[in-house]
Amino acid sequence: MASLVYRLLGSLHSAPVADKAPGHVAASVGLGRGLFSPLSEFLGAANALLGAYGGNSVKLLVLGSIIETGRRLFQWFMARFSIEYCTTMRLASGDPAYEWVVLLLTQEDVWRRARDFIVTANNSRRKWAVRTELKEDGTKVNAEYVPTYARPQLFRWRGYWVEIQRTGNITAVDTQQSPQGAGGASMTVTIYTLDMKVLSDFMEDAHDRYVQVNRPHVVVHMIEQNFGPNHLWSTAKHKMKRPLSSIILPHGVVDSLVDDAKEFISSEGWYAEAGIPHRRGYLLYGPPGTGKTSTIYALAGALNLEIYVLSLSSRFVDDAYLQRAASAIPKHGIFVIEDIDCAFPRRDEDDPDDMDDASYAAFMHNTNPTRMVGGMRTMMAQPVRTAVTLSGLLNVIDGVGSEEGKLFFATTNHIERLDPALLRPGRIDMKVQYEMATKEQAGKLFERFFPETRFPELSEGGARIAPQSGPAPSPAPSYFRNAAAVDLPDPELDSPTSALTLSFLVNLFADRIPEGEFTTAELQGYLQGYKTAPVAAVRGAMTFVEKGREERKDRDRIKTERRARVRERRALLAANTPGAGGGLMPGVAVANTRSARMERGLGMLAASAQASGAATPAVPVPMPVPEALPTLNGNGPVSAETLAPLPKVNGVASAASAETSSPVPVTLSLPEAETR
Numbered sequence: 001m002a003s004l005v006y007r008l009l010g011s012l013h014s015a016p017v018a019d020k021a022p023g024h025v026a027a028s029v030g031l032g033r034g035l036f037s038p039l040s041e042f043l044g045a046a047n048a049l050l051g052a053y054g055g056n057s058v059k060l061l062v063l064g065s066i067i068e069t070g071r072r073l074f075q076w077f078m079a080r081f082s083i084e085y086c087t088t089m090r091l092a093s094g095d096p097a098y099e100w101v102v103l104l105l106t107q108e109d110v111w112r113r114a115r116d117f118i119v120t121a122n123n124s125r126r127k128w129a130v131r132t133e134l135k136e137d138g139t140k141v142n143a144e145y146v147p148t149y150a151r152p153q154l155f156r157w158r159g160y161w162v163e164i165q166r167t168g169n170i171t172a173v174d175t176q177q178s179p180q181g182a183g184g185a186s187m188t189v190t191i192y193t194l195d196m197k198v199l200s201d202f203m204e205d206a207h208d209r210y211v212q213v214n215r216p217h218v219v220v221h222m223i224e225q226n227f228g229p230n231h232l233w234s235t236a237k238h239k240m241k242r243p244l245s246s247i248i249l250p251h252g253v254v255d256s257l258v259d260d261a262k263e264f265i266s267s268e269g270w271y272a273e274a275g276i277p278h279r280r281g282y283l284l285y286g287p288p289g290t291g292k293t294s295t296i297y298a299l300a301g302a303l304n305l306e307i308y309v310l311s312l313s314s315r316f317v318d319d320a321y322l323q324r325a326a327s328a329i330p331k332h333g334i335f336v337i338e339d340i341d342c343a344f345p346r347r348d349e350d351d352p353d354d355m356d357d358a359s360y361a362a363f364m365h366n367t368n369p370t371r372m373v374g375g376m377r378t379m380m381a382q383p384v385r386t387a388v389t390l391s392g393l394l395n396v397i398d399g400v401g402s403e404e405g406k407l408f409f410a411t412t413n414h415i416e417r418l419d420p421a422l423l424r425p426g427r428i429d430m431k432v433q434y435e436m437a438t439k440e441q442a443g444k445l446f447e448r449f450f451p452e453t454r455f456p457e458l459s460e461g462g463a464r465i466a467p468q469s470g471p472a473p474s475p476a477p478s479y480f481r482n483a484a485a486v487d488l489p490d491p492e493l494d495s496p497t498s499a500l501t502l503s504f505l506v507n508l509f510a511d512r513i514p515e516g517e518f519t520t521a522e523l524q525g526y527l528q529g530y531k532t533a534p535v536a537a538v539r540g541a542m543t544f545v546e547k548g549r550e551e552r553k554d555r556d557r558i559k560t561e562r563r564a565r566v567r568e569r570r571a572l573l574a575a576n577t578p579g580a581g582g583g584l585m586p587g588v589a590v591a592n593t594r595s596a597r598m599e600r601g602l603g604m605l606a607a608s609a610q611a612s613g614a615a616t617p618a619v620p621v622p623m624p625v626p627e628a629l630p631t632l633n634g635n636g637p638v639s640a641e642t643l644a645p646l647p648k649v650n651g652v653a654s655a656a657s658a659e660t661s662s663p664v665p666v667t668l669s670l671p672e673a674e675t676r
Ligand SMILES: Nc1ncnc2c1ncn2[C@@H]1O[C@H](COP(=O)(O)OP(=O)(O)OP(=O)(O)O)[C@@H](O)[C@H]1O
Pocket: 246, 247, 248, 249, 287, 288, 289, 290, 291, 292, 293, 294, 295, 412, 413, 434, 520, 521, 522, 524
């Protein structure tokens, strides 16, 4: 076909047709005989017919038609061939199988023939990215090359020809998150064989490699907020597996959890026979930093399961999204909802414990009466809530992997906020309470930090190190604010009779850590400062405890003060929210106008005077909604403190003139926004 086209083109270029005999053209293109003789005759006839009226145009037309027909024939032939002799599969991004295949491509070095790469300096544990080699001087460029496979690639796999092509958009942002990206991409894999078994072998191989590569890791799928609500489980992170033994909980807790999960996974048949949905729910509850999340990760590692973590407070997570996300989790995936209490109304809306410093400051700023305008204050005063409803949540939990053997984990710091409907068996089958560290846990943590293998000189049979021997270890980095664990003389450690063995130190450390006062995370943070100095860790333990207690006192005091301020602010807002039992706060609805400022100032002045029992100003003060002021939502008179941040008028005389004339020569001093 190629030679035919070539020769035809040659003839067009070399043969002026008009002044030659009709048969000459066909002869000159070499088509007069053999296979193509009918075509040459046709060309000759056409040329003779049109003669000088455009023989070249006709030839071009005929040539174009031939090429197009040939192209279509070729396509048709290839399509027949593909149907008859190829097996094709399509993998959608977001599906776990997609990742398996991408990994196989990387391992088979298909990327070496790729010409499109996304380069990212974001170093992750991805296995599908191609890392840069070490340079001669030993330095390494910290970049990864992620092949896009946007062009078709042909390679051999176990003797078969395989062609792959990726379709859909891929961006740098996508590759930072996962190989499949977030753009709804898909991968087409064509294997040139008639045997369907080859296809399943290919996928099995891809899966085995994925499992093998991820053996030391736990794969954690998350939802990337930036990708918007159309993308489920858009981020996959690979975390090093954590041994179950590293989770320090009271005796038997971890084992019973693991046994339960194992038993659940292996008893699918029993569930089917009994007609019970094959699902299992666990609730881990207790103070932050006591090991709830770590337990789930360690469990997933031990059972080789992948984790799918969702936070209900994410921006676009509502009932529908939750439902879709839960259904997209494959069999034996662990579905984790963190801080599940945020789906439930709180009894104590004033509790500032849930606010970090920034959100507390934002709350005080936004609810400052001198700054709020119209309805904005009502909006700002509401705590941030999830869009997920209780019934939506329960529906999802009831349906989680009903036939697919999914495990559901919920964590919370506030079990008391959960609706009993959630806690009923069938939804939550096992509850595990986490508490502040016991002495036993403190001792175990110490043992984990300072194993005998790393400190043979402290083993029972090892050479004793003399008390106070060697250079004093450097103080630990400050874990608590203002804390520096110093190397003070220690009567128990420095006595000449002290037997400094690890078991002695473990016991002494456990002895010095009070029961139930610190979280395991706090103790871990402290010990991290003494990675190579167990004696110093014990020496500094009492200082750590003292500092910790001081800090806790400080925190409690601040919390109490904040709680009072927040409650006061909410009361003031409630009293002045139309439809919530209060009237309009003077001046708020029309803030920023001069008269509004005046009204507000005058109103506050009157209220303040009334609350403190002072004599009413000599001149009556106009008050837009006077009934809103004397009490706060029926909670008694307005206190002077409550009104402190509100504007004050510079003197009664100004108020007098306010009533009688407009425009008013009144100056109001507005305080700075309170964010404290
Ligand atoms: N019981 C524990 N055993 C071992 N490590 C722990 C334990 N508790 C906490 N840690 C350590 O403290 C850190 C925080 O733990 P983790 O995130 O599991 O706590 P959490 O209870 O889930 O907290 P939150 O409620 O804030 O999510 C981790 O680094 C973990 O290693």
